Structures are given as structure tokens and as C-alpha cells.
Amino acid sequence: MRELPAAVRSSIAGYPGSRIREVSNIGMGKPGVTALWFGEGDRPTPKFICDAAAQSMAAGRTYYTANNGTAELRETIARYATRLHGGPITPDRVTVTASGVNALMLVMQTLVDPGDNVVMVTPVWPNCANGIEIVLSGEVRRVALTPDAQGRWTLDVERLFAACDARTKVIFINSPGNPTGWMAGAEIHRALLDFARKRRIWIVADEVYERLVYDRTCAPSALDGATADDPVIVVNSFSKAWCMTGWRLGWIIHPPGLATMLAKITEMNMSGAAMFAQDAGVVAIEQGEPFVKEIVESYSRARDVVVQRLGAMPRVRLARPEAAFYAFFRVEGVTDSLALAKDVLERTGVGMAPGIAFGPEGEGWLRLCFATSPERLSGALDRLAPAFS
DSSP, X not given: OOOOSSOOOHHHHTOOOOHHHHHHHHHTTOTXXXXXXXXXXXXXXXXXXXXXXXXXXXXXXXXXXXXXXXXXXXXXXXXXXXXXXXXOOOGGGEEEESSHHHHHHHXXXXXXXXXXXXXXXXXXXXXXXXXXXXXSOOEEEEXXXXXXXXXXXXXXXXXXXXXXXXXXXEEEEESSOTTTOOOOOHHHHHHHHHHHHHHTOEEEEEOTTTTOBSSSSSOOOTTTTOOTTSSXXXXXXXXXXTTOGGGOOEXXXXXXXXXXXXXXXXXXXXXXXXXXHHHHHHHHHHHOHHHHHHHHHHHHHHHHHHHHHHHTSTTEEEOOOSBSSEEEEEETTOSOHHHHHHHHHHHHSEEOEEGGGGOGGGTTEEEEEOOSOHHHHHHHHHHHGGGGO
């Protein structure tokens, strides 16, 4: 690397980067590689959504929007969230963002001062913690999920509460969870809400996988039972349920009093999401329920195949994920998941995410995204079998 002409922030210079990207950079574009490392399916965005964006662009809707999003999309999201979670959710509680990760950063930039701490349920997608520590100079206090006797992930809520102190600004929960597929039940959300009300701590819930559940229409939410005046913020995205990862479109549901502050911080970051993408988002929500139902059924079948075949491999320990589209599995005898992911990629041509990417609790584990066609998934499992025998 060439020497820089002047200094940069030490936290940025010392940041090693994404371990998932470290693996994918080795295999991306190589013939014969089955890429199961990222959190996205292999289906393109449905045509009816793409057509809506094309029609919007053709109509000249290519200008700046209000910082918090177009009125039409905010109203559509408010109706959608009300239908799923009650409330009602009003449009003044909705901010549109340029992706789910942008939503997370906007929220944390609004809430977290240097020295504040965020108590976070882990293992968790790395960007959640990294943005707080590296960009905002906050502290992340990790409270790990633990497997029960059947290998299912569980959260000790009292241990979560014990990690909070006078400097705790946020409790962060990702449910349904990436990478584990864990899903918080209604009783956990009630306990978190009661605690947050008493302690005046924010709950920030990443619920981008809320529709990717296999025994109900959507996952229990931090919004269930919360009022507009509660310290509850929910982040969501169009990426997963509507196969729109590349569109970079998400949203935040928050108390009305945060709207002006989020608009100001949005202006400093990226002004606002693209108008034509927002028009496509309206169509995705209003016309996309059959598509969501179809992909959830497809992912459910894929989950069954992965649990049966991967779980039967001698060195693998795998619990059936409750939600999302990941198999997060332990490999016996492994202490370096990054090295294992690279080795398996080189030997089998199957790319997966190393568990260490999701924090120290993930060491020894790998994450496989099963949101792919039966043929690709079956072929990948065929090639993985010798590696985990």
C-alpha cells in the first residue's frame, strides 16, 4: 500500500475490514464457485418492481426528495407496519433511508455520543457493532445468545439487563437474527419494553428478516405493544423480503419527535434515497405479498434440505433456524473459522461466511445462506460433505 500524504483516523486505519468480504474477494468471479457468503438470495428483483422503477425514471422522477422520504412511501410503510403490528403507525413516525445499514448508522449517529455504551445481543452482523465502535467511538457490550440442550439459541434477558449501566444509551437486538436465525418471542419484547420504559434507554431493533419466518406471517416485533411515545426504534429494509439488496432502500420507525433530527442527519449523510427507488418500494409493498409468500415457501424447503443434509455430516453441529435464511453451524475441532472458510472455498468451491465475522462468539462456526435454487444448494452440499466428514 502506498503511504498516505497525511494522517487518517487511527480507528479507520486499524480496522481490518469485513471478514466476509475477505473470503468473498478470493472467490468472487471465479468459475464454478457457489457463493453462499452474502445475505441475499439468487433471485433477481421481481419484474413488477423493476418496471415500477423504470416507469418512474421515464416519467422524470430523478430529483432530490424530502430528507425523510416521499410522502407516498412513508404512508405506504405506515399502513404496512400497522397491518403487521397494530399501533397504529402514522407517517410522521417513518423515515425512509438508503438501505437498512444506512438506517442503522443514522439511528446510532442520532443517539450515541463518544463514551456511551450500546448493549448488544450477539453474535450479530458485524456492521452493527463496527459502526458504533469505529465511527462513533462508543462502547459495545456484547451479551451472547447461548444454545440450549437441543442446540436452539436462547437469550438470558436478566444478563442483558445486568450489562446496562448509567452510560447505556441503547439496547440493540436483531430479531430474527443474522447469523443465527434466532427469533425473540413476544415475552422477550415485553420484558425489553418494560425495562426500557423504566430506565429511559432506547431499544433499537433490526427487523429486516421479520417476514422470513416459517410458522407465521411475520416475526414478533419491538413495535408490538409499544406506543408512539415509547423509546423504541425499528429498522427495516426492502432487501430481504422483496429481493432488493442492490436497491439500497430501507426505513426507520421511530417516535414522532425524532423525525426532525433524523432528517437533519440524513441531509449530512446522503440527502435522501432515490425517488425512483422509493416509487418502486411503494409497488413492492402494495403488490408484493404473493411474491413474499412464494419465496418464504421456497426458503422453507431449502431450510429442510440444509438441516437434514448438513446436520447429518459427522463434524457439523447445527440447530434448525427459526427464521431468516441462514444455517449457522459449528464445525468440531475448528478454532479459526476464517482459515476454515478460505480452505473450504479453495477445496470445494463453496463460499461461506466465517463465524468470527459476527464476533468472538461466532468463532468455530460458519454461516451458509440457503436462499438459493435447489440445484445450486444440492450441488454445494454434495461438495461440502467430504470437507466435514
